[in-house]
Amino acid sequence: MSLGRIGGAWGNLSVHHTHDGEKFLFSVTDFLGKLTAMARSKFRPCIDLHEGKVKQIVGGSLTDDGAEENFVSSESAGYYAEMFRADELQGGHVIQLGPGNSEAAREALAAWPGGLQLGGGVRLANAADWLEAGASAVIVTSWLFDEQGRFLPGRLRELSQEIGPEHLVIDLSCRRVEDGWRVAMNRWQTITELPVEAGVMDDLAEFCGEFLIHAADVEGKCGGVDGDLVERLGHWQGRPMTYAGGVGSIADVREVDERSGGQVDITVGSALDIFGGKGVRYQELLEWNLG
Numbered sequence: 001m002s003l004g005r006i007g008g009a010w011g012n013l014s015v016h017h018t019h020d021g022e023k024f025l026f027s028v029t030d031f032l033g034k035l036t037a038m039a040r041s042k043f044r045p046c047i048d049l050h051e052g053k054v055k056q057i058v059g060g061s062l063t064d065d066g067a068e069e070n071f072v073s074s075e076s077a078g079y080y081a082e083m084f085r086a087d088e089l090q091g092g093h094v095i096q097l098g099p100g101n102s103e104a105a106r107e108a109l110a111a112w113p114g115g116l117q118l119g120g121g122v123r124l125a126n127a128a129d130w131l132e133a134g135a136s137a138v139i140v141t142s143w144l145f146d147e148q149g150r151f152l153p154g155r156l157r158e159l160s161q162e163i164g165p166e167h168l169v170i171d172l173s174c175r176r177v178e179d180g181w182r183v184a185m186n187r188w189q190t191i192t193e194l195p196v197e198a199g200v201m202d203d204l205a206e207f208c209g210e211f212l213i214h215a216a217d218v219e220g221k222c223g224g225v226d227g228d229l230v231e232r233l234g235h236w237q238g239r240p241m242t243y244a245g246g247v248g249s250i251a252d253v254r255e256v257d258e259r260s261g262g263q264v265d266i267t268v269g270s271a272l273d274i275f276g277g278k279g280v281r282y283q284e285l286l287e288w289n290l291g
Contacts (some may be wrong), residue, residue: 042265
């Protein structure tokens with residue numbers, strides 16, 4: 001149950017404590033407000049795989065013919081997984097951007113069993129296999145839609161029942177449209193019918209443990225985050241969420257923290273020094289997580 005729902009259900013509940021003859025009134029809503037005020041966005045690591053290599057790409061550029069690359073690492077996926085494990089960075093993910101990445105993904109998962117989520121090409125037939133390979137959870141988007149971008153709720157229900165909602169992350173990566181944002185599938189090339197809004201997330205939440213949201217329009221460009229989207233996500237608070245897209249400096253990390261009220265975690269890709277970037281130092285993010 002989310003904090004918001006607890007507050008809604010028990011907002012009028014008061015607990016009386018007597019101490020030294022005084023009576024104190026404690027409001028659950030006040031307590032939840034204090035918890036929210038104390039929240040802080042955390043950095044979560046990522047390992048993006050394309051053609052079997054660790055890369056950073058411009059998100060909207062990925063097609064069957066390739067992608068616009070910001071960085072291609074000489075290090076393996078396992079190298080980064082071991083780094084994140086040593087630094088105890090929880091909740092990170094490995095994303096397979098197209099075919100040819102299975103071996104590299106399995107290497108990363110083997111380097112940190114239970115420490116990383118796995119996304120890219122996930123469906124009912126292989127989800128359990130990825131969990132057995134060491135993924136803490138699987139991330140799914142495109143398989144939940146038909147070729148025209150129509151949402152298939154039966155597939156979500158079946159997958160959640162098969163592996164358990166705690167092992168399922170729903171990827172709501174999206175593009176901006178005239179009336180807000182809609183989920184984008186098929187390597188972010190196809191805009192679906194599903195809007196990114198509170199009512200939709202309410203309906204999906206019972207089937208998953210987390211949400212992952214890439215702002216595909218700004219992904220890989222290091223030109224700033226989609227602050228309006230971050231703010232919308234932060235207002236919901238029904239499940240843990242990680243935002244990705246557009247971070248170019250530590251100021252962008254602070255913006256996500258401030259505009260989401262600390263409710264949305266963040267991943268940093270092309271701007272990060274370990275991925276060839278110049279805007280954000282990895283050590284800086286480790287220090288950020290320590291508060």
